[in-house]
Amino acid sequence: MRRVAFSLRRAGWISFWIQLVLAVVSGIILLFAILVANQSPTQGGSSGVEGGLLFAFAGLGVLGFSTYRAFYHTRLSQQLRGPHPGRPSRGETMKQMRVSLIANMVGMLLTLLGAEAINGILLAKAVSQPRGILEASVNVRDFVQPLDIFIVLANTHTIVAHFVGILCAIWLIEQIYKD
Template identity: 90%
Template sequence: MSNQSDASPLPTPVRRVAFALRRAGWISFWVQLVLAVVSGIILLFAILVASQTPGQGGSSGVEGGLFLALAGLGVLGFSTYRAFYHTRLSQQLRGPTPGRPSRGETMKQMRVSLISNMVGMVLTLLGAEAISGILLAKAISQPRGAFLDASVNLRDFIQPLDIFIVLANTHAIVAHFVGIVSAIWLIEQIYKD
Protein backbone atom coordinates (compact mmCIF):
# COMPACT_ATOMS: atom_id res chain seq x y z
CA MET A 1 0.00 0.00 0.00
CA SER A 2 1.17 3.47 -0.80
CA ASN A 3 1.31 6.22 1.77
CA GLN A 4 0.51 8.90 -0.80
CA SER A 5 -2.74 9.94 0.85
CA ASP A 6 -1.00 11.55 3.85
CA ALA A 7 1.72 13.24 1.76
CA SER A 8 1.09 16.42 -0.16
CA PRO A 9 1.50 16.16 -3.94
CA LEU A 10 5.08 16.64 -5.04
CA PRO A 11 5.65 19.93 -6.91
CA THR A 12 7.11 19.51 -10.39
CA PRO A 13 10.43 21.31 -9.62
CA VAL A 14 10.97 19.12 -6.54
CA ARG A 15 10.17 15.99 -8.53
CA ARG A 16 12.62 17.07 -11.26
CA VAL A 17 15.41 17.74 -8.72
CA ALA A 18 14.72 14.46 -6.92
CA PHE A 19 14.97 12.57 -10.21
CA ALA A 20 18.19 14.42 -11.14
CA LEU A 21 19.69 13.67 -7.71
CA ARG A 22 18.82 10.01 -8.03
CA ARG A 23 20.15 9.65 -11.56
CA ALA A 24 23.34 11.68 -11.10
CA GLY A 25 23.92 10.17 -7.67
CA TRP A 26 23.86 6.60 -8.93
CA ILE A 27 25.95 7.32 -12.04
CA SER A 28 28.53 9.28 -10.05
CA PHE A 29 28.55 6.67 -7.27
CA TRP A 30 29.26 3.74 -9.57
CA VAL A 31 31.84 5.53 -11.71
CA GLN A 32 33.66 6.83 -8.65
CA LEU A 33 33.45 3.49 -6.85
CA VAL A 34 34.86 1.51 -9.78
CA LEU A 35 37.67 4.01 -10.39
CA ALA A 36 38.47 4.21 -6.66
CA VAL A 37 38.67 0.43 -6.36
CA VAL A 38 40.86 0.11 -9.46
CA SER A 39 43.09 2.96 -8.29
CA GLY A 40 43.31 1.51 -4.80
CA ILE A 41 44.26 -1.94 -6.09
CA ILE A 42 46.94 -0.48 -8.35
CA LEU A 43 48.37 1.66 -5.53
CA LEU A 44 48.31 -1.29 -3.13
CA PHE A 45 50.09 -3.41 -5.73
CA ALA A 46 52.67 -0.67 -6.29
CA ILE A 47 53.31 -0.27 -2.56
CA LEU A 48 53.61 -4.03 -2.05
CA VAL A 49 55.99 -4.45 -4.99
CA ALA A 50 58.10 -1.48 -3.87
CA SER A 51 58.41 -2.89 -0.37
CA GLN A 52 59.28 -6.39 -1.67
CA THR A 53 61.84 -5.28 -4.26
CA PRO A 54 65.33 -5.33 -2.78
CA GLY A 55 67.22 -2.10 -3.17
CA GLN A 56 64.18 -0.14 -4.30
CA GLY A 57 62.17 0.49 -1.18
CA GLY A 58 61.97 4.19 -0.49
CA SER A 59 64.40 5.26 -3.19
CA SER A 60 62.27 5.59 -6.31
CA GLY A 61 61.67 9.28 -5.63
CA VAL A 62 57.91 9.19 -6.00
CA GLU A 63 57.07 8.86 -2.29
CA GLY A 64 55.70 12.42 -2.01
CA GLY A 65 53.55 11.94 -5.07
CA LEU A 66 52.44 8.56 -3.76
CA PHE A 67 51.41 10.13 -0.45
CA LEU A 68 49.36 12.78 -2.26
CA ALA A 69 47.81 10.10 -4.48
CA LEU A 70 46.81 8.13 -1.37
CA ALA A 71 45.39 11.28 0.23
CA GLY A 72 43.40 11.98 -2.96
CA LEU A 73 42.17 8.38 -2.89
CA GLY A 74 41.01 8.84 0.71
CA VAL A 75 39.06 11.95 -0.27
CA LEU A 76 37.67 9.98 -3.21
CA GLY A 77 36.24 7.49 -0.72
CA PHE A 78 34.39 10.34 1.00
CA SER A 79 33.26 11.75 -2.37
CA THR A 80 31.93 8.34 -3.37
CA TYR A 81 29.93 8.25 -0.14
CA ARG A 82 28.62 11.74 -0.96
CA ALA A 83 27.45 10.50 -4.38
CA PHE A 84 25.56 7.69 -2.67
CA TYR A 85 24.12 10.24 -0.23
CA HIS A 86 22.63 12.10 -3.22
CA THR A 87 20.40 9.08 -3.83
CA ARG A 88 19.24 9.19 -0.21
CA LEU A 89 18.63 12.92 -0.52
CA SER A 90 16.48 12.17 -3.55
CA GLN A 91 14.34 9.86 -1.41
CA GLN A 92 14.01 12.57 1.25
CA LEU A 93 12.85 15.05 -1.40
CA ARG A 94 10.17 12.63 -2.56
CA GLY A 95 9.02 12.11 1.03
CA PRO A 96 6.39 13.97 3.05
CA THR A 97 6.52 17.77 3.24
CA PRO A 98 7.55 18.14 6.92
CA GLY A 99 10.70 16.02 6.43
CA ARG A 100 11.54 17.31 2.97
CA PRO A 101 14.84 19.26 2.78
CA SER A 102 14.63 22.83 1.55
CA ARG A 103 16.39 24.18 -1.51
CA GLY A 104 19.00 25.77 0.77
CA GLU A 105 19.67 22.50 2.60
CA THR A 106 19.96 20.65 -0.69
CA MET A 107 22.38 23.29 -2.01
CA LYS A 108 24.47 22.96 1.14
CA GLN A 109 24.78 19.23 0.46
CA MET A 110 25.80 19.89 -3.14
CA ARG A 111 28.46 22.37 -1.97
CA VAL A 112 29.92 19.77 0.40
CA SER A 113 30.10 17.28 -2.47
CA LEU A 114 31.61 19.82 -4.84
CA ILE A 115 34.22 20.97 -2.32
CA SER A 116 35.20 17.42 -1.40
CA ASN A 117 35.73 16.53 -5.05
CA MET A 118 37.69 19.74 -5.65
CA VAL A 119 39.95 19.06 -2.65
CA GLY A 120 40.49 15.51 -3.90
CA MET A 121 41.21 16.80 -7.39
CA VAL A 122 43.80 19.25 -6.02
CA LEU A 123 45.51 16.52 -4.01
CA THR A 124 45.64 14.09 -6.92
CA LEU A 125 46.81 16.80 -9.33
CA LEU A 126 49.60 17.78 -6.92
CA GLY A 127 50.48 14.09 -6.68
CA ALA A 128 50.52 13.86 -10.47
CA GLU A 129 52.79 16.91 -10.68
CA ALA A 130 55.21 15.44 -8.14
CA ILE A 131 55.25 12.02 -9.80
CA SER A 132 55.59 13.46 -13.31
CA GLY A 133 58.41 15.76 -12.21
CA ILE A 134 60.37 12.85 -10.74
CA LEU A 135 59.77 10.74 -13.85
CA LEU A 136 60.87 13.61 -16.09
CA ALA A 137 64.04 14.04 -14.04
CA LYS A 138 64.73 10.31 -14.33
CA ALA A 139 64.11 10.37 -18.09
CA ILE A 140 66.37 13.38 -18.66
CA SER A 141 69.19 12.07 -16.48
CA GLN A 142 69.38 8.65 -18.13
CA PRO A 143 72.71 8.33 -19.90
CA ARG A 144 72.74 6.81 -23.36
CA GLY A 145 73.95 3.24 -23.50
CA ALA A 146 73.74 2.97 -19.72
CA PHE A 147 72.40 -0.58 -19.86
CA LEU A 148 75.81 -1.68 -21.09
CA ASP A 149 77.53 -0.21 -18.02
CA ALA A 150 77.39 -2.44 -14.92
CA SER A 151 78.02 0.47 -12.54
CA VAL A 152 74.72 2.19 -13.42
CA ASN A 153 72.04 2.04 -10.72
CA LEU A 154 68.79 0.75 -12.22
CA ARG A 155 66.77 2.82 -9.74
CA ASP A 156 67.76 5.89 -11.73
CA PHE A 157 65.67 4.64 -14.64
CA ILE A 158 61.90 4.87 -14.98
CA GLN A 159 60.47 1.68 -13.53
CA PRO A 160 57.18 0.01 -14.47
CA LEU A 161 56.16 0.61 -10.85
CA ASP A 162 56.40 4.36 -11.46
CA ILE A 163 53.95 4.04 -14.36
CA PHE A 164 51.52 2.08 -12.16
CA ILE A 165 51.47 4.98 -9.71
CA VAL A 166 50.77 7.43 -12.54
CA LEU A 167 47.94 5.21 -13.79
CA ALA A 168 46.35 4.91 -10.34
CA ASN A 169 46.58 8.66 -9.84
CA THR A 170 45.00 9.27 -13.25
CA HIS A 171 42.04 7.06 -12.33
CA ALA A 172 41.53 9.08 -9.15
CA ILE A 173 41.68 12.35 -11.12
CA VAL A 174 39.01 11.11 -13.53
CA ALA A 175 36.80 9.97 -10.63
CA HIS A 176 37.04 13.38 -8.96
CA PHE A 177 36.27 15.04 -12.29
CA VAL A 178 33.10 12.95 -12.60
CA GLY A 179 32.11 14.03 -9.10
CA ILE A 180 32.72 17.71 -9.90
CA VAL A 181 30.70 17.54 -13.12
CA SER A 182 27.90 15.74 -11.30
CA ALA A 183 27.77 18.30 -8.48
CA ILE A 184 27.83 21.26 -10.87
CA TRP A 185 25.07 19.71 -13.00
CA LEU A 186 22.98 19.07 -9.88
CA ILE A 187 23.46 22.66 -8.69
CA GLU A 188 22.21 23.82 -12.10
CA GLN A 189 19.18 21.52 -11.79
CA ILE A 190 18.36 22.87 -8.33
CA TYR A 191 18.31 26.45 -9.55
CA LYS A 192 16.53 25.74 -12.84
CA ASP A 193 12.98 27.05 -12.63
Protein backbone atom coordinates in the same frame (compact mmCIF):
# COMPACT_ATOMS: atom_id res chain seq x y z
CA MET B 1 10.55 19.00 -6.75
CA ARG B 2 10.14 15.70 -8.58
CA ARG B 3 12.49 16.80 -11.35
CA VAL B 4 15.20 17.69 -8.81
CA ALA B 5 14.65 14.42 -6.93
CA PHE B 6 14.92 12.45 -10.17
CA SER B 7 18.10 14.36 -11.15
CA LEU B 8 19.63 13.74 -7.72
CA ARG B 9 18.86 10.05 -7.95
CA ARG B 10 20.20 9.63 -11.48
CA ALA B 11 23.35 11.74 -11.05
CA GLY B 12 23.96 10.24 -7.61
CA TRP B 13 23.97 6.68 -8.91
CA ILE B 14 26.03 7.51 -11.99
CA SER B 15 28.60 9.40 -9.94
CA PHE B 16 28.61 6.74 -7.21
CA TRP B 17 29.34 3.83 -9.53
CA ILE B 18 31.94 5.63 -11.63
CA GLN B 19 33.74 6.93 -8.55
CA LEU B 20 33.52 3.58 -6.76
CA VAL B 21 34.98 1.61 -9.68
CA LEU B 22 37.77 4.12 -10.27
CA ALA B 23 38.54 4.32 -6.53
CA VAL B 24 38.79 0.54 -6.22
CA VAL B 25 41.02 0.29 -9.30
CA SER B 26 43.24 3.15 -8.08
CA GLY B 27 43.43 1.68 -4.60
CA ILE B 28 44.43 -1.74 -5.89
CA ILE B 29 47.08 -0.25 -8.17
CA LEU B 30 48.53 1.92 -5.39
CA LEU B 31 48.58 -0.96 -2.91
CA PHE B 32 50.24 -3.16 -5.53
CA ALA B 33 52.81 -0.41 -6.15
CA ILE B 34 53.58 -0.12 -2.44
CA LEU B 35 53.89 -3.88 -2.00
CA VAL B 36 56.13 -4.31 -5.04
CA ALA B 37 58.27 -1.29 -4.14
CA ASN B 38 58.88 -2.67 -0.65
CA GLN B 39 59.83 -6.15 -1.92
CA SER B 40 61.80 -5.34 -5.05
CA PRO B 41 65.48 -4.56 -4.65
CA THR B 42 65.47 -2.64 -7.95
CA GLN B 43 62.67 -0.34 -6.80
CA GLY B 44 64.02 0.05 -3.29
CA GLY B 45 62.95 2.95 -1.16
CA SER B 46 64.57 5.59 -3.31
CA SER B 47 62.36 5.64 -6.37
CA GLY B 48 61.57 9.25 -5.50
CA VAL B 49 57.79 9.02 -5.80
CA GLU B 50 57.06 8.61 -2.09
CA GLY B 51 55.99 12.26 -1.66
CA GLY B 52 53.69 11.96 -4.64
CA LEU B 53 52.28 8.75 -3.21
CA LEU B 54 51.34 10.56 -0.02
CA PHE B 55 49.25 13.05 -1.99
CA ALA B 56 47.87 10.23 -4.16
CA PHE B 57 46.64 8.36 -1.08
CA ALA B 58 45.22 11.58 0.38
CA GLY B 59 43.31 12.19 -2.87
CA LEU B 60 42.12 8.59 -2.79
CA GLY B 61 40.89 9.04 0.79
CA VAL B 62 38.92 12.12 -0.21
CA LEU B 63 37.57 10.12 -3.16
CA GLY B 64 36.16 7.64 -0.66
CA PHE B 65 34.31 10.50 1.04
CA SER B 66 33.15 11.83 -2.34
CA THR B 67 31.85 8.41 -3.28
CA TYR B 68 29.88 8.34 -0.03
CA ARG B 69 28.52 11.80 -0.89
CA ALA B 70 27.37 10.55 -4.30
CA PHE B 71 25.50 7.73 -2.56
CA TYR B 72 24.05 10.27 -0.14
CA HIS B 73 22.57 12.15 -3.12
CA THR B 74 20.39 9.11 -3.84
CA ARG B 75 19.14 9.17 -0.21
CA LEU B 76 18.53 12.91 -0.47
CA SER B 77 16.45 12.18 -3.55
CA GLN B 78 14.22 9.90 -1.47
CA GLN B 79 13.82 12.62 1.15
CA LEU B 80 12.77 15.10 -1.54
CA ARG B 81 10.07 12.72 -2.74
CA GLY B 82 8.85 12.21 0.84
CA PRO B 83 6.16 14.09 2.76
CA HIS B 84 6.41 17.87 2.88
CA PRO B 85 7.32 18.38 6.59
CA GLY B 86 10.43 16.13 6.35
CA ARG B 87 11.50 17.37 2.93
CA PRO B 88 14.76 19.35 2.77
CA SER B 89 14.55 22.91 1.48
CA ARG B 90 16.26 24.20 -1.64
CA GLY B 91 18.89 25.85 0.58
CA GLU B 92 19.59 22.63 2.48
CA THR B 93 19.87 20.71 -0.77
CA MET B 94 22.26 23.34 -2.15
CA LYS B 95 24.37 23.08 1.00
CA GLN B 96 24.73 19.34 0.38
CA MET B 97 25.75 19.97 -3.24
CA ARG B 98 28.36 22.51 -2.11
CA VAL B 99 29.85 19.99 0.34
CA SER B 100 30.13 17.43 -2.47
CA LEU B 101 31.59 19.95 -4.89
CA ILE B 102 34.18 21.19 -2.39
CA ALA B 103 35.14 17.63 -1.41
CA ASN B 104 35.74 16.70 -5.04
CA MET B 105 37.71 19.87 -5.69
CA VAL B 106 39.93 19.31 -2.62
CA GLY B 107 40.43 15.67 -3.63
CA MET B 108 41.31 16.69 -7.16
CA LEU B 109 43.77 19.30 -5.84
CA LEU B 110 45.52 16.73 -3.63
CA THR B 111 45.67 14.22 -6.45
CA LEU B 112 46.99 16.81 -8.90
CA LEU B 113 49.71 17.77 -6.41
CA GLY B 114 50.63 14.08 -6.22
CA ALA B 115 50.63 13.83 -10.01
CA GLU B 116 52.89 16.86 -10.30
CA ALA B 117 55.37 15.38 -7.82
CA ILE B 118 55.34 11.97 -9.47
CA ASN B 119 55.60 13.35 -13.00
CA GLY B 120 58.45 15.64 -11.97
CA ILE B 121 60.41 12.68 -10.61
CA LEU B 122 59.69 10.63 -13.75
CA LEU B 123 60.80 13.49 -15.97
CA ALA B 124 64.02 13.82 -14.01
CA LYS B 125 64.60 10.06 -14.33
CA ALA B 126 63.88 10.10 -18.07
CA VAL B 127 66.14 13.07 -18.75
CA SER B 128 69.03 11.78 -16.66
CA GLN B 129 68.87 8.13 -17.73
CA PRO B 130 72.30 6.67 -18.35
CA ARG B 131 72.99 6.18 -22.03
CA GLY B 132 74.86 2.91 -21.73
CA ILE B 133 73.24 -0.02 -19.98
CA LEU B 134 76.51 -1.93 -19.78
CA GLU B 135 78.38 0.79 -17.89
CA ALA B 136 79.60 -0.26 -14.43
CA SER B 137 78.05 2.73 -12.67
CA VAL B 138 74.51 2.14 -13.98
CA ASN B 139 71.88 1.77 -11.27
CA VAL B 140 68.58 0.22 -12.31
CA ARG B 141 66.72 2.74 -10.09
CA ASP B 142 67.87 5.49 -12.46
CA PHE B 143 65.57 4.14 -15.18
CA VAL B 144 61.84 4.76 -15.38
CA GLN B 145 60.28 1.57 -14.01
CA PRO B 146 56.92 0.03 -15.01
CA LEU B 147 55.89 0.51 -11.40
CA ASP B 148 56.29 4.27 -11.83
CA ILE B 149 53.82 4.17 -14.71
CA PHE B 150 51.34 2.18 -12.57
CA ILE B 151 51.43 4.99 -10.01
CA VAL B 152 50.73 7.58 -12.71
CA LEU B 153 47.82 5.44 -13.94
CA ALA B 154 46.32 5.16 -10.46
CA ASN B 155 46.62 8.90 -10.00
CA THR B 156 44.95 9.52 -13.35
CA HIS B 157 42.00 7.28 -12.37
CA THR B 158 41.57 9.24 -9.16
CA ILE B 159 41.64 12.56 -11.03
CA VAL B 160 39.00 11.32 -13.48
CA ALA B 161 36.80 10.13 -10.60
CA HIS B 162 36.99 13.53 -8.91
CA PHE B 163 36.24 15.21 -12.23
CA VAL B 164 33.09 13.10 -12.61
CA GLY B 165 32.06 14.13 -9.10
CA ILE B 166 32.61 17.80 -9.93
CA LEU B 167 30.61 17.51 -13.15
CA CYS B 168 27.71 15.82 -11.38
CA ALA B 169 27.68 18.38 -8.56
CA ILE B 170 27.69 21.30 -10.99
CA TRP B 171 24.95 19.69 -13.08
CA LEU B 172 22.87 19.10 -9.95
CA ILE B 173 23.31 22.70 -8.82
CA GLU B 174 22.05 23.74 -12.27
CA GLN B 175 19.04 21.43 -11.90
CA ILE B 176 18.20 22.79 -8.44
CA TYR B 177 18.10 26.38 -9.68
CA LYS B 178 16.36 25.58 -12.95
CA ASP B 179 12.89 27.07 -12.82
